[in-house]
Amino acid sequence: MTPETALVVALGLPLVGALGIALAGRMPNLREAVTLLTALAVFATVSQLLEPVLAGQRPGLMLMEPVPGLPVAFRLEPLGMLFALIASGLWIVNSIYSIGYMRGNREPHQTRFYVFFALAIGAALAIAFAGNLFTLFLFYEALTLITYPLVTHAGTAKARTGGRIYLGILMGTSILFLLPAVIYVWYVAGHTDFRLGGILPDTVSPVVLTVLLALFMFGIGKAALMPFHRWLPAAMVAPTPVSALLHAVAVVKAGVFTVVKVVVYVFGADTLAGQTGWLAAIAGFTIVAASVVALSADNLKRRLAYSTVSQLSYVVLAAAILAPLSLMGAVLHIAAHAFGKITLFFAAGAIYTAAHKTEVSQLDGIGRRMPWTMAAFGIGALSMIGLPPAAGFVSKWYLVSGAMAQSHWLALVVILLSTLLNAAYFLPILWRAFFRPLSVEAQAHPHGEAPWPMVLALGLTALGTVTLFFLPDVPLALARQMVTLP
Amino acid sequence: MSLAAHLPVLQVVVPLLSAPLAVLVRHGGLAFGLVTAAAWAAFAMAIGLWFQVGESGTVTYHIGSWPPPWGIEYRVDRLASFVLVLVSGVAAVVLPYSRACVGREIAREQHYLYYAMFALCLAGLLGIVITGDAFNLFVFLEISSLSTYVLIALGRDRRALAASYRYLIMGSIGATFIVIGIGFLYLMTGTLNLVDMGTRLSGVENSRPVLVALAFLTVGICLKLALFPLHQWLPNAYTYAPSAVTAFLAATATKVSVYVLIRFYFTVFGESLVFHKLPLPEIMLWLSLMAMFGASAVALFQNNLKRLFAYSSVGQIGYITLGLSFDSVYGLTASVLHLFNHGLAKGAIFLLIGGLVLGLGRSGGGHGQPTLDRIAGLGRRMPITCLGIFLAGLSLIGVPGTAGFLTKWYLILAALEQGQYWLVAAVLLSSLLAVAYVWRFVEVAWFRPSAREEAGQDEVRHEAPRALLVPAWLLVLASLWFGLDTSFTVSSALDAAEALVGSGR
Numbered sequence: 001m002t003p004e005t006a007l008v009v010a011l012g013l014p015l016v017g018a019l020g021i022a023l024a025g026r027m028p029n030l031r032e033a034v035t036l037l038t039a040l041a042v043f044a045t046v047s048q049l050l051e052p053v054l055a056g057q058r059p060g061l062m063l064m065e066p067v068p069g070l071p072v073a074f075r076l077e078p079l080g081m082l083f084a085l086i087a088s089g090l091w092i093v094n095s096i097y098s099i100g101y102m103r104g105n106r107e108p109h110q111t112r113f114y115v116f117f118a119l120a121i122g123a124a125l126a127i128a129f130a131g132n133l134f135t136l137f138l139f140y141e142a143l144t145l146i147t148y149p150l151v152t153h154a155g156t157a158k159a160r161t162g163g164r165i166y167l168g169i170l171m172g173t174s175i176l177f178l179l180p181a182v183i184y185v186w187y188v189a190g191h192t193d194f195r196l197g198g199i200l201p202d203t204v205s206p207v208v209l210t211v212l213l214a215l216f217m218f219g220i221g222k223a224a225l226m227p228f229h230r231w232l233p234a235a236m237v238a239p240t241p242v243s244a245l246l247h248a249v250a251v252v253k254a255g256v257f258t259v260v261k262v263v264v265y266v267f268g269a270d271t272l273a274g275q276t277g278w279l280a281a282i283a284g285f286t287i288v289a290a291s292v293v294a295l296s297a298d299n300l301k302r303r304l305a306y307s308t309v310s311q312l313s314y315v316v317l318a319a320a321i322l323a324p325l326s327l328m329g330a331v332l333h334i335a336a337h338a339f340g341k342i343t344l345f346f347a348a349g350a351i352y353t354a355a356h357k358t359e360v361s362q363l364d365g366i367g368r369r370m371p372w373t374m375a376a377f378g379i380g381a382l383s384m385i386g387l388p389p390a391a392g393f394v395s396k397w398y399l400v401s402g403a404m405a406q407s408h409w410l411a412l413v414v415i416l417l418s419t420l421l422n423a424a425y426f427l428p429i430l431w432r433a434f435f436r437p438l439s440v441e442a443q444a445h446p447h448g449e450a451p452w453p454m455v456l457a458l459g460l461t462a463l464g465t466v467t468l469f470f471l472p473d474v475p476l477a478l479a480r481q482m483v484t485l486p
Numbered sequence: 487m488s489l490a491a492h493l494p495v496l497q498v499v500v501p502l503l504s505a506p507l508a509v510l511v512r513h514g515g516l517a518f519g520l521v522t523a524a525a526w527a528a529f530a531m532a533i534g535l536w537f538q539v540g541e542s543g544t545v546t547y548h549i550g551s552w553p554p555p556w557g558i559e560y561r562v563d564r565l566a567s568f569v570l571v572l573v574s575g576v577a578a579v580v581l582p583y584s585r586a587c588v589g590r591e592i593a594r595e596q597h598y599l600y601y602a603m604f605a606l607c608l609a610g611l612l613g614i615v616i617t618g619d620a621f622n623l624f625v626f627l628e629i630s631s632l633s634t635y636v637l638i639a640l641g642r643d644r645r646a647l648a649a650s651y652r653y654l655i656m657g658s659i660g661a662t663f664i665v666i667g668i669g670f671l672y673l674m675t676g677t678l679n680l681v682d683m684g685t686r687l688s689g690v691e692n693s694r695p696v697l698v699a700l701a702f703l704t705v706g707i708c709l710k711l712a713l714f715p716l717h718q719w720l721p722n723a724y725t726y727a728p729s730a731v732t733a734f735l736a737a738t739a740t741k742v743s744v745y746v747l748i749r750f751y752f753t754v755f756g757e758s759l760v761f762h763k764l765p766l767p768e769i770m771l772w773l774s775l776m777a778m779f780g781a782s783a784v785a786l787f788q789n790n791l792k793r794l795f796a797y798s799s800v801g802q803i804g805y806i807t808l809g810l811s812f813d814s815v816y817g818l819t820a821s822v823l824h825l826f827n828h829g830l831a832k833g834a835i836f837l838l839i840g841g842l843v844l845g846l847g848r849s850g851g852g853h854g855q856p857t858l859d860r861i862a863g864l865g866r867r868m869p870i871t872c873l874g875i876f877l878a879g880l881s882l883i884g885v886p887g888t889a890g891f892l893t894k895w896y897l898i899l900a901a902l903e904q905g906q907y908w909l910v911a912a913v914l915l916s917s918l919l920a921v922a923y924v925w926r927f928v929e930v931a932w933f934r935p936s937a938r939e940e941a942g943q944d945e946v947r948h949e950a951p952r953a954l955l956v957p958a959w960l961l962v963l964a965s966l967w968f969g970l971d972t973s974f975t976v977s978s979a980l981d982a983a984e985a986l987v988g989s990g991r
Binding site: 064065066067068086091126134137138141145152155157159160165167171172176179180184185187 | 578791880884885886887892894895898899902903910911914915917921925927931932969970971972
């Protein structure tokens with residue numbers, strides 16, 4: 001398979017898989033087999049692309065050209081490679097987990113769930129492979145629409161409200177801010193292709209540049225920069241596998257991925273030099289403020305959601321610092337946070353399935369009944385705080401190095417403060433789980449671990465979090481390529 | 487002469503003749519066959535003309551071989567051929583749909599009359615587009631209008647009569663204004679040929695009769711195209727007409743009126759008079775904005791799905807006239823594109839709503855209006871129908887990958903080009919209103935429990951008949967297809983706009 005063919009196959013497989021899932025809807029076992037096989041096939045295809053990309057190839061293809069000079073085109077570069085690897089790799093684990101979760105909780109409309117999940121992964125891959133801003137925008141919007149039925153899966157009034165906030169903020173920001181920014185780029189540059197060093201002509205004045213950057217940064221609502229972050233906690237009304245893969249990995253990473261893409265390939269780090277102070281400030285504020293909210297949230301998924309808001313802004317902050325080292329940190333953090341946060345969500349879902357508990361205050365002593373789950377949760381939490389031996393340490397290291405290289409003291413203070421806050425809202429959960437006695441109410445309802453597919457899945461992602469600490473070669477190589485090679 | 491040379495006249499004559507034939511056979515099935523065949527023939531001829539224009543430029547045809555200023559000239563340029571494809575294409579899709587729908591909505595003995603009226607309406611609309619003669623244009627306008635009144639009045643709901651009567655009054659006022667305007671122009675130029683009229687006007691543009699003619703024509707045509715606040719006839723007409731009629735009118739009638747406006751502004755009066763000497767662009771800009779926001783906001787609060795999308799039509803027409811008011815290539819491209827893209831999306835939506843209405847009739851409760859209460863939970867009973875409405879709704883919003891996105895793209899480019907950043911914001915904000923009203927449908931259809939579900943039973947899947955779904959989905963798929971492959975739409979619209987804008991007058 002040539003890299004170009006692999007690109008087409010990787011984009012097409014989720015669609016074929018979705019069709020297969022829909023057709024096999026009556027036979028749950030076959031349906032889940034189709035999901036797993038598609039996920040495996042997609043990951044196998046995407047990993048085939050790794051070698052050529054590391055060797056410096058940039059496979060691409062053009063599908064069609066709706067407006068002259070505005071093609072729907074794909075071109076794979078290191079950052080997209082990493083995002084695609086994470087999304088497709090974790091899809092396998094998440095599918096195993098979904099099977100346990102959806103069956104364990106007897107969720108209705110499972111076929112619809114798996115169909116839209118496959119489509120969402122397809123859209124995420126298309127975002128990863130996008131060769132220009134227009135293609136990225138096309139699939140960015142598609143991803144919002146595809147994930148809407150997943151967010152509102154329960155079909156209740158609460159789900160409808162959550163869906164409204166989700167759609168309202170994501171569509172609102174993208175139509176009001178991102179779309180005019182994309183059109184303006186096309187208007188001044190004549191195309192929207194991603195190129196290292198940026199594509200904006202020198203004639204664009206600093207004022208326009210700042211406005212454009214603001215339109216992009218707030219327009220990319222999926223990056224959840226405050227004050228447009230409310231959709232993420234609202235999306236927690238979805239079943240946990242959706243929160244885990246989409247709202248900790250695919251959707252939110254599509255957001256920060258777009259942020260890095262825009263900064264590196266549309267503006268260019270040199271063009272922006274000295275103009276991103278306000279962005280760093282807002283990202284810093286988001287990091288701290290979201291952590292404070294997380295600190296006071298008793299609902300476990302809500303706490304995790306605000307933790308995600310905070311962690312996403314690490315990537316935005318890293319991009320705003322503009323140093324090559326911090327940009328590498330941004331890339332690594334996309335990978336590190338993905339593994340850590342999906343583990344945490346998996347654990348939250350496992351607790352809900354096995355013990356029907358959703359609040360942090362109910363978790364006393366649960367570590368003794370669900371040791372594997374809570375151990376994995378611990379590893380995820382370490383990664384969030386940024387302690388070894390978890391992946392979060394590596395990305396934070398680069399982030400701090402980049403901030404030091406630029407003497408960006410604000411960023412350093414923010415990172416330090418947020419590390420403390422992270423510890424303050426994750427460690428008490430572990431303390432409760434392992435050191436507090438079981439509550440009287442919990443003693444009356446004995447339970448063990450969640451169904452084995454869920455435990456297997458969260459064990460795998462926890463393992464991945466640790467592995468990424470010891471063997472960060474692939475993400476590092478890709479990150480290094482991004483800042484040096486076109 | 488070969489048949490190809492006669493295409494311009496056959497384009498009108500074939501559907502026109504099928505109308506009396508349909509009456510003569512006096513049989514619903516045969517009339518259906520005749521008119522449908524005529525519509526498909528018209529569609530084929532429109533495509534043929536489109537290619538002819540592409541090869542050899544503007545095609546002209548002299549009726550009875552009388553040369554232009556004396557005889558009637560049929561004239562097909564890029565814009566006309568593009569609109570012809572839209573009108574005849576929608577007719578060709580709606581007619582097979584009618585067959586399945588009319589049986590339930592119109593009394594049996596009136597079927598052949600329905601098809602005859604449909605054929606007349608189609609012939610009138612095609613004639614308006616193709617003719618190069620002002621009075622001939624008025625005649626075709628009346629043919630299409632009169633048949634439209636009848637078609638609307640055929641609706642089973644008794645309120646259809648009132649709606650039709652209202653449209654009759656408003657439409658007649660519009661037509662009178664148009665004929666007065668044409669009269670003044672004839673007075674000043676002594677010719678009825680539109681191109682000739684344009685040439686002869688160049689000396690006397692500023693004289694009072696010409697200005698009066700411009701005013702009468704503008705108001706008259708804007709009445710027909712339902713520009714805010716002259717849109718009063720539209721919501722009721724769309725709501726109570728038979729579903730197939732609503733779909734056909736929504737996709738074509740107002741669009742053809744836009745075409746007439748463009749024709750008069752650019753070919754007859756000339757850009758410099760309309761856009762530079764008079765404050766017409768400003769007026770049109772503000773009326774368009776009011777339509778985009780006012781009508782869309784009203785759509786949000788409608789309780790009847792057909793009315794909701796009827797008001798949405800008024801709002802979407804605002805985009806078309808907004809593009810027109812820029813007087814630039816990008817702006818006019820956006821107008822022409824939207825005329826086509828919106829036609830497809832709205833046609834699809836109204837066809838599918840017809841399917842919903844049928845489904846409602848089947849579940850008891852008789853034949854009624856698709857109020858939001860009654861369509862609750864239909865997303866589970868008729869998922870394919872509702873999905874179609876949703877996808878066509880995405881085109882109304884202008885989501886990338888749908889045809890509506892391209893309109894937005896060019897509209898925003900036109901605003902950027904003139905440095906009108908606030909208009910960029912206005913266009914985008916108004917799209918959010920479209921998101922809101924489309925989502926209203928989504929929430930009702932999928933989230934609210936249906937009457938049966940509230941009674942504790944499971945919803946059974948029961949789609950609209952395939953004969954309804956296939957034509958409707960053809961339009962849905964077209965409005966997605968033309969969002970990605972735009973070699974036909976964008977090139978036609980750009981060509982048409984480039985030929986009209988900046989032609990020196």
